[in-house]
Amino acid sequence: MKAAVIGAGAIGGYLAAILAEAGHEVVLCVRTPFDELRLEEAGETRVVEATIAAAPSDLPKPHVPADLVVVATKAQDTESARPWLEALVGPATLVLIAQNGVDHAERLDGFGVEGRIVPSIVYVAAERVSPGRIVHHSNSRLIVPAGDAGDEIARFFSGTKLNLELQPDFLTASWRKLLSNVVANPVTALTMRRMDVFQDEAVQQLGIGLLREAVAAGRAAGAKFEDDEVEATLKLYDRVNSSSGSSMLYDRLAGRPLEHEYLTGAVVRAGERHGVPTPLNRAILALVGAIEATPLRLV
Numbered sequence: 001m002k003a004a005v006i007g008a009g010a011i012g013g014y015l016a017a018i019l020a021e022a023g024h025e026v027v028l029c030v031r032t033p034f035d036e037l038r039l040e041e042a043g044e045t046r047v048v049e050a051t052i053a054a055a056p057s058d059l060p061k062p063h064v065p066a067d068l069v070v071v072a073t074k075a076q077d078t079e080s081a082r083p084w085l086e087a088l089v090g091p092a093t094l095v096l097i098a099q100n101g102v103d104h105a106e107r108l109d110g111f112g113v114e115g116r117i118v119p120s121i122v123y124v125a126a127e128r129v130s131p132g133r134i135v136h137h138s139n140s141r142l143i144v145p146a147g148d149a150g151d152e153i154a155r156f157f158s159g160t161k162l163n164l165e166l167q168p169d170f171l172t173a174s175w176r177k178l179l180s181n182v183v184a185n186p187v188t189a190l191t192m193r194r195m196d197v198f199q200d201e202a203v204q205q206l207g208i209g210l211l212r213e214a215v216a217a218g219r220a221a222g223a224k225f226e227d228d229e230v231e232a233t234l235k236l237y238d239r240v241n242s243s244s245g246s247s248m249l250y251d252r253l254a255g256r257p258l259e260h261e262y263l264t265g266a267v268v269r270a271g272e273r274h275g276v277p278t279p280l281n282r283a284i285l286a287l288v289g290a291i292e293a294t295p296l297r298l299v
């Protein structure tokens with residue numbers, strides 16, 4: 001099948017490698033061109049078999065339209081992916097959004113995309129160390145809504161090491177993933193520490209406060225959370241390889257714009273809509289928002 005990945009960064013690069021290994025013809029739609037995609041995993045590096053396109057006019061003819069299009073840019077870059085989507089998507093195309101946050105499909109509102117849009121929750125820890133060079137740290141799990149489109153996505157990845165889960169309650173699952181991001185991402189980006197920062201007791205306490213607010217906002221937005229959701233999220237951090245960071249930390253270190261409005265911002269906005277106070281998340285949103293998108297240096 002013909003697959004296209006828009007945004008060949010950490011997650012796009014990792015999913016592209018899996019799709020290529022499953023035998024699909026993969027085209028990488030890139031913003032910053034590179035010669036080849038290299039994936040490092042468990043200490044070994046391999047080159048991913050894929051064609052690279054730097055503009056929609058470079059797309060190979062058989063990919064227009066594609067069978068599967070994966071949108072793996074940061075959420076704030078989704079609008080800039082529109083020309084790729086216009087070129088790649090036909091009525092039968094599946095558009096898989098592999099991003100964090102809770103409003104995946106809405107990000108394509110007004111794009112006039114003809115294909116079926118499938119949001120996904122990504123449980124993969126990966127890092128783009130330079131254009132075209134990805135390190136996979138841990139985890140290989142993707143959650144999509146249960147249903148016909150989800151079944152089709154599962155077929156694209158069948159027989160691969162990606163653990164593809166079909167989820168009947170996607171809203172709760174996406175809020176659950178958001179819980180992990182509203183602590184790990186801003187805290188690692190603000191402290192410029194990897195996940196080992198959560199071994200610090202005071203940082204854990206801050207995490208608990210942020211999570212309690214996010215759980216209340218998520219419940220008000222319809223997520224059916226368990227009673228131990230806060231503890232379960234912190235346990236997840238223990239399981240993540242402490243040498244990995246977060247996508248927001250990598251962006252801060254590289255001086256790229258941050259995704260906070262789609263993560264912490266989603267909690268604060270849900271709180272506002274439902275009358276749930278979120279003072280700690282508001283404070284974090286203000287602090288992360290004040291970080292300028294410039295390569296790191298002390299000012």
Ligand SMILES: NC(=O)C1=CN([C@@H]2O[C@H](COP(=O)(O)OP(=O)(O)OC[C@H]3O[C@@H](n4cnc5c(N)ncnc54)[C@H](OP(=O)(O)O)[C@@H]3O)[C@@H](O)[C@H]2O)C=CC1
Pocket residue numbers: 006007008009010011012029030031032072073074075077080081082084098099100122123124125126127128131246247259
């Ligand atoms: N990294 C991780 O471990 C995890 C990330 N996520 C989520 O996955 C999503 C992707 O994150 P991640 O892979 O880390 O991000 P990266 O920054 O590593 O990769 C994003 C890629 O998108 C490219 N891009 C941006 N705009 C365009 C465009 N218009 N056309 C083509 N390419 C474009 C960027 O290009 P350029 O090189 O020019 O910047 C970059 O290569 C985010 O929502 C993130 O929160 C979820 C779970 C874990």
Ligand SMILES: CC(C)(CO)C(=O)C(=O)O
Pocket residue numbers: 100122124125126180181184185245246247248
């Ligand atoms: C931190 C992690 C791996 C999971 O919480 C993530 O989703 C991200 O880096 O954006």
